[in-house]
Amino acid sequence: MSSAKMIQPDLDFVKEITAQGGGESLKKCFQCATCSVVCNLTHSDKPFPRKEMLWAQWGLKDRLMGDPDVWLCHQCSDCTAYCPRGAKPGEVLGAVRKMSIRANSWPGVLGGLVGSPAGLLPLFLLPVFIFGAIIMGLGRLDHLHGPIVYEKLMPIPAVDTVFILTALFACLSFFLGVTKFWKAMSDATGKTGAQGSVIPSIVETVKDIIAHKRFDKCDVAKGRASAHKFVFWGFAGLAVVTTVAIIYLYGFHWESPYDMKNPVKWLAFVSMLSLLYGIFSVIANRNANAEKAGKGGYFDWLFIYIIVGVALTGTLSWGIRLLDIAPLAYTIYFFHLVFIFCLFAYAPFSKMAHMVYRTTAMVFARHTGFDK
Numbered sequence: 001m002s003s004a005k006m007i008q009p010d011l012d013f014v015k016e017i018t019a020q021g022g023g024e025s026l027k028k029c030f031q032c033a034t035c036s037v038v039c040n041l042t043h044s045d046k047p048f049p050r051k052e053m054l055w056a057q058w059g060l061k062d063r064l065m066g067d068p069d070v071w072l073c074h075q076c077s078d079c080t081a082y083c084p085r086g087a088k089p090g091e092v093l094g095a096v097r098k099m100s101i102r103a104n105s106w107p108g109v110l111g112g113l114v115g116s117p118a119g120l121l122p123l124f125l126l127p128v129f130i131f132g133a134i135i136m137g138l139g140r141l142d143h144l145h146g147p148i149v150y151e152k153l154m155p156i157p158a159v160d161t162v163f164i165l166t167a168l169f170a171c172l173s174f175f176l177g178v179t180k181f182w183k184a185m186s187d188a189t190g191k192t193g194a195q196g197s198v199i200p201s202i203v204e205t206v207k208d209i210i211a212h213k214r215f216d217k218c219d220v221a222k223g224r225a226s227a228h229k230f231v232f233w234g235f236a237g238l239a240v241v242t243t244v245a246i247i248y249l250y251g252f253h254w255e256s257p258y259d260m261k262n263p264v265k266w267l268a269f270v271s272m273l274s275l276l277y278g279i280f281s282v283i284a285n286r287n288a289n290a291e292k293a294g295k296g297g298y299f300d301w302l303f304i305y306i307i308v309g310v311a312l313t314g315t316l317s318w319g320i321r322l323l324d325i326a327p328l329a330y331t332i333y334f335f336h337l338v339f340i341f342c343l344f345a346y347a348p349f350s351k352m353a354h355m356v357y358r359t360t361a362m363v364f365a366r367h368t369g370f371d372k
């Protein structure tokens with residue numbers, strides 16, 4: 001005889017989802033399953049996102065927080081476009097992902113600040129204060145005469161110290177968050193994959209991500225995948241540039257600015273253009289498909305605008321230095337540092353965390369056989 005299983009709904013969780021940008025339409029869902037039928041990424045066994053819509057309506061927080069499918073969704077919005085009730089399942093899953101990032105991130109207070117418009121000003125002022133204090137403390141404003149060299153404003157050891165500490169903080173926060181997330185997925189699915197090495201799953205997942213294999217299966221917002229590729233490759237190029245610059249500086253004592261013939265300079269330029277083109281394509285795509293696919297909430301747009309800030313100030317600080325307009329060039333460079341700080345220090349709490357959490361969920365699904 002089968003025994004009835006009691007479910008314990010968390011009504012506050014339901015209210016929380018519907019209060020998020022993207023989650024407002026949750027209650028319109030009447031469980032027709034069209035979304036699961038049209039989703040090109042779902043598996044045939046226990047397909048998403050219909051079941052997630054039900055769990056969200058019932059307030060089954062633990063299931064959703066440990067559900068790899070929430071992250072295997074790439075927010076292509078095919079389901080949102082076809083939902084006959086306008087329940088926007090792609091957007092609802094986006095709201096659940098935002099809550100998942102906040103639930104797993106450490107320290108939690110930063111998760112709350114990054115997710116709320118009220119946190120914008122203090123989060124932006126923090127790096128302004130840090131870099132401003134370094135400049136004033138070292139009296140760098142008195143060193144700015146002559147040719148434009150950004151090191152005159154902000155010495156490289158000071159920049160390196162701030163960003164190494166920022167990177168260490170972000171890595172620690174991600175490590176704690178991902179560990180908690182992996183445990184939540186194991187508890188919720190009952191799968192651990194404890195028998196074999198996780199390395200092959202990591203390698204295959206990274207290959208998928210580089211090729212954007214899953215994202216390319218989108219139908220409605222196809223441009224979203226190609227725009228994402230430009231952003232991805234822009235970041236990858238800039239990561240190579242940063243690594244080479246560190247080797248130049250600490251291995252060979254070669255300081256920037258580099259000669260125009262140096263390929264690193266051109267890689268930086270092309271990567272920055274790729275980032276700019278990609279992020280403006282993301283914006284155009286979101287606006288063009290807003291009605292069919294949803295436009296995203298504050299959380300999505302904050303991340304987009306931080307990338308715009310990094311790419312624009314990076315390109316302008318390069319161009320205006322060539323035009324030799326010192327006050328403007330130094331000001332833009334200052335804000336370039338501020339935007340880079342925002343991008344990396346707040347990465348574990350912002351939409352950028354999707355890069356790490358989605359990768360973790362993909363590795364988990366492969367390693368444990370969850371998506372079979």
Ligand code: SF4
Nearest residue numbers: 029030032033035083
């Ligand atoms: S979200 Fe829309 S398409 Fe999916 S089950 Fe609900 S009503 Fe149907």
Ligand code: SF4
Nearest residue numbers: 039073076077079090
């Ligand atoms: S947004 Fe795309 S990937 Fe996500 S559930 Fe909907 S159709 Fe599937």
